[in-house]
Amino acid sequence: MRRVVLKAPVVRPTPPAFRPSFLRQPRLSGVLVLALGVLAGCEKSNPTPPPAPAEPPAAAQAPAAPAVPHEVTLLVTGGAFGQLQPVDGKGGAAEMLGRWVAEEKHCPGPVKEGQAPCADSGTLALATGDHWNGPAISSFFLGTPTAEVMGRMGFAASAMGNHELAFGKEAFLKNRAAGGFPFLAANLKVKDPALAGDLSLPAFQVFERRGLKIGVVGLASEKTVRTAMAGRAEGLEVTGYEDALNSAVPEARKAGADVVVVVADTCVTELQPVVAKHADWKLALVAGGRCPQPVDTKEGGTTFVSLDRGFNKYLRAHLKFDPSKPAGEKVTDVDTKLVDVAGGTPDTETAQLIAKWKAQLDEVLGQQIGFTKAGIPQNSPQMAKWVAGAVREVLATDGAILNKGGIRGDLPAGAITRGSIYSVMPFENTLLVVKLKGEDLARQLANPNALIAGFTPAGKGKFKDAKGKALDPKKEYSVATIEYLYFGGDGFEFEKLAPEPTETGMAWQTPVVDWTKGKESSEKKPLEKLVK
DSSP: OOOOOOOOOOOOOOOOOOOOGGGOOOOOOHHHHHHHHHHHHHHHHSOOOOOOOOOOOGGGSOOOOOOOOSEEEEEEEOOOTTOOSOBTTBOOHHHHHHHHHHHHOOOOSOOBTTBOSSTTOOEEEEEOSOOSOSSHHHHTTTTHHHHHHHHHHTEEEEEOOTTTTTTOHHHHHHHHHHHTOOEEOTTEEESOHHHHTTOOOOSEEEEEETTEEEEEEEEOOTTHHHHSOTTSSTTEEEOOHHHHHHHHHHHHHHTTOSEEEEEESSOGGGTHHHHHTOGGGOEEEEEEOOOSSOOEEEETTEEEEEOOSSSSEEEEEEEEEOTTSOTTOOEEEEEEEEEEOOSSOOOHHHHHHHHHHHHHHHHHHOSEEEEESSOBOTTSHHHHHHHHHHHHHHHTOSEEEEEGGGOOSOBOSEEEEHHHHHHHSOSOOEEEEEEEEHHHHHHHHTOTTEEEESOEEOSTTOEEOTTSOBOOTTSEEEEEEEHHHHTTGGGOOHHHHOSSOEEEEEETHHHHHHHHHHHTOOSSSOGGGTOO
């Protein structure tokens, strides 16, 4: 600190007051003058000491730096699944970020080399994986809008979801760069570099916030490789969760992590028995998705939480720590809470980014091609008749077998656009036509994941064709399906049963768009009355 010293003022003798000559004293004698001179000389040699230097004013002193709180907040979401906009008036990316900034003191903007753009950031945003595919605003542009929005939201890392490769390797790598955050997968290994290319992923990453080092370990679903579409997971292999964690957690500790958390593209109930066997891991938190029922529990010092898809809800994990303790022992308390995103002020920049992509989507997909008065629910028989029925009719096959998991939403009431169909059917799938004998076809139709057109059940393990005749075990039937199912997705056996399929080169949304447009549905003739 620069010190300011004030100088003592110079004291000057006061001049004698003016007196008229008739009042002046007579001349002093020489002795008296000499005596006075001596006295004057004594006064001059012993002046009054100057006052002590004054303390510098308060304004000149540098203000004390505010104490940095010994607290860090983890903000964890499930898979985005392209749900950037509010659903039923709740949530949405802009609303969530607005809440993070206002209530969690989160710093928005891309994370660079693990650090947020704000000094002294006390938050770390993480996700469990599966981000690009979903509503048309993301799927139609192969996930890029979601990647850019998540970059603006300041995500630091995500687990590798099994749908991350839904639009191919190139799209994944492009989106990863646009988001600016790493994908972590301790159990996804490169088996053949020549085939896997640039898909080598780190097992963990250590982030520092306010002096606390947080090790984040990612886990991919064990289904990632076998459910990926052809060519998209070539050269990769998945190892078991236990073996992966048994390697990654100690490595994160060696890298300096004071606390270790896991984000996973799987239900946390699959990980609970594994974690229970390894108290030495000392995991503070395990967050995942894909759970049929919500999970929020604490076992042996580890909190297990499942998260919904989209930006309607997030997990707040508040960590308190003591910096004076040894590395790895600093965290003194972990408090978790699932927070609903409702109300609040949306982040302006995120809202503008979403609006830009929405405008582009409306321009491409906004043309009305039909109308539904009541809408078509996602899991209804009408949905199968509409989607699978359109594929069968356009491709002129005996039947169509799609998968229920490929349908990702309801068809809402009102105008039907191309965008409506992409929202219902978000995945990038190519249609194939195979020929199967009746006995083999019956097994595929019995798969509980099958979405069927052209065939109907006729008792246990038995089916009828579109004309009402029982399947002939030896007769060949033409069946339209999608690439994902052909190569073994959801347990189907098409590749083994029909090694030489006919490739249409047609996206699976195309026949649904064409069929719907051709029906010219309207308010007087809504789509639901035309679906048979």
